[in-house]
Amino acid sequence: MNAYGFGSGDPISFTDPFGLCSKEDGYKDCCHLSSSPDDAAMVYMSLLFELGDAMNGASVPGDGAAGALVGEVAQGEALGTRYVSKGEADEIADTHTIPATNAAKQPKIIHYTTDEPTMSAQEALEKYNLRPEDKPTHLVRFPLRNVQDKVNPLGTVRADATQVATSKPIPGAHTPIPLQA
Amino acid sequence: MLTLPNRIQATVVDKTTGSPLGADILVAFRLLVGGQVYYADLMGLTDKDGNVALTREQLERQFRANQKAFPMDYRIPLADCDPTLRIVVTGGAEFEELRRQAVDTRWVAPEVRVMYNRALNAYLDTTTQQADVPMLPTDALRIAMLVERLRPE
Numbered sequence: 001m002n003a004y005g006f007g008s009g010d011p012i013s014f015t016d017p018f019g020l021c022s023k024e025d026g027y028k029d030c031c032h033l034s035s036s037p038d039d040a041a042m043v044y045m046s047l048l049f050e051l052g053d054a055m056n057g058a059s060v061p062g063d064g065a066a067g068a069l070v071g072e073v074a075q076g077e078a079l080g081t082r083y084v085s086k087g088e089a090d091e092i093a094d095t096h097t098i099p100a101t102n103a104a105k106q107p108k109i110i111h112y113t114t115d116e117p118t119m120s121a122q123e124a125l126e127k128y129n130l131r132p133e134d135k136p137t138h139l140v141r142f143p144l145r146n147v148q149d150k151v152n153p154l155g156t157v158r159a160d161a162t163q164v165a166t167s168k169p170i171p172g173a174h175t176p177i178p179l180q181a
Numbered sequence: 182m183l184t185l186p187n188r189i190q191a192t193v194v195d196k197t198t199g200s201p202l203g204a205d206i207l208v209a210f211r212l213l214v215g216g217q218v219y220y221a222d223l224m225g226l227t228d229k230d231g232n233v234a235l236t237r238e239q240l241e242r243q244f245r246a247n248q249k250a251f252p253m254d255y256r257i258p259l260a261d262c263d264p265t266l267r268i269v270v271t272g273g274a275e276f277e278e279l280r281r282q283a284v285d286t287r288w289v290a291p292e293v294r295v296m297y298n299r300a301l302n303a304y305l306d307t308t309t310q311q312a313d314v315p316m317l318p319t320d321a322l323r324i325a326m327l328v329e330r331l332r333p334e
Contacts, residue, residue, distance in 0.1 A: 085250050087250050088288075091287065102222070104209075104243075104289070104290075105286065105293070106222050106223065109254060131248060131256065136253070152217060154256075154257055
C-alpha cells in the first residue's frame with residue numbers, strides 16, 4: 001500500500017478523506033491543510049457535515065457523475081440549518097424529519113436559517129437571539145427543497161442573521177451534529 | 182400584551198343537548214402572536230362534568246420546558262402574546278392520526294401518551310373556541326365549548 005497515495009502524495013499540504021485528490025484533475029478534490037485555526041475549524045466542520053451526509057445516505061463530495069445523487073440529497077443542493085436541543089436531535093436522528101409538533105403533539109412553527117452554519121453554540125445563541133439558558137446542543141441541516149410552506153418567523157434575530165419559518169414537518173434532515181459549547 | 186389569568190377552565194358541552202359531555206375529552210389551547218399560532222399545548226382530559234382546568238403556574242412550566250426543547254422556536258415571552266386564548270378539541274379522523282403519532286413518537290412523555298390513549302375525542306367533531314383574555318389580572322377565565330358528536334361512543 002502506498003501510504004502517500006491519498007492527498008495526491010502530499011500529506012503535508014492536503015487532506016484527502018475520500019481518496020479522490022489527484023494532480024490529473026487539478027487537485028479539485030483536495031482539502032488544503034492550513035495553519036490558521038479558523039481555516040482548520042472550517043475544514044473540521046465541513047468534514048463533520050460530510051460525515052453526517054454520508055451516514056444519512058446523502059451525497060459525498062467528489063463521488064463523481066454516477067454518484068452525484070445518492071439517496072434523497074443532490075450534490076451541491078441548498079441546505080437550511082436549524083439549531084436544536086438534544087431531545088429534538090435524538091428524534092431527528094431516529095426519523096430524519098424535523099417535527100412541526102412539540103412533545104405534546106401540538107402544532108408548532110419550525111424556525112431555521114439559510115445562513116452559513118456555525119459549530120459554536122454560543123455564536124448561534126447570539127446570532128439568533130436565543131435565550132442563554134436554552135443553548136442549543138446540535139445543529140441539523142436539510143435540503144431547502146423539502147420545506148413545504150413558509151410562515152412569518154416569530155421573534156427577532158441579529159442584524160447580520162436571517163431566519164425563515166415553516167408550519168410543516170421537514171423530511172430528509174441529515175444526521176444532527178453536536179455543537180461546541 | 183397578555184396577562185394570563187390564574188386559572189383557565191374549559192367546559193365541554195354537547196352542542197345538541199346542551200349538557201356536559203363528560204369525562205376523558207382531551208382539550209388543548211393555543212396562544213397567538215400577531216394572529217398566528219405561537220404556542221400550543223394540552224390542558225388535559227375533562228372530568229365527569231366535562232370540565233378541565235389549567236393553572237397559570239402549570240402553563241408557564243409547560244412553556245418553559247418547550248423553550249428548552251425548541252430554542253429557536255419559543256423566544257417570545259408569554260406576556261408578549263396576543264390577549265387571546267384559543268381552546269381546541271380535536272376530533273374525528275384528525276384525532277385518530279394525532280393519537281397514532283403520539284404513541285409512535287419516542288419523545289412524547291408517558292403521561293401525555295396515556296391522555297391520548299384514554300381520550301374519547303374520535304367521537305367528536307373538531308371544534309375551536311376563541312376568547313379574549315382581560316387586560317387586568319383575573320382569577321379565572323371560564324370558557325364553554327359547544328361540541329358536536331359525530332357518532333355515539
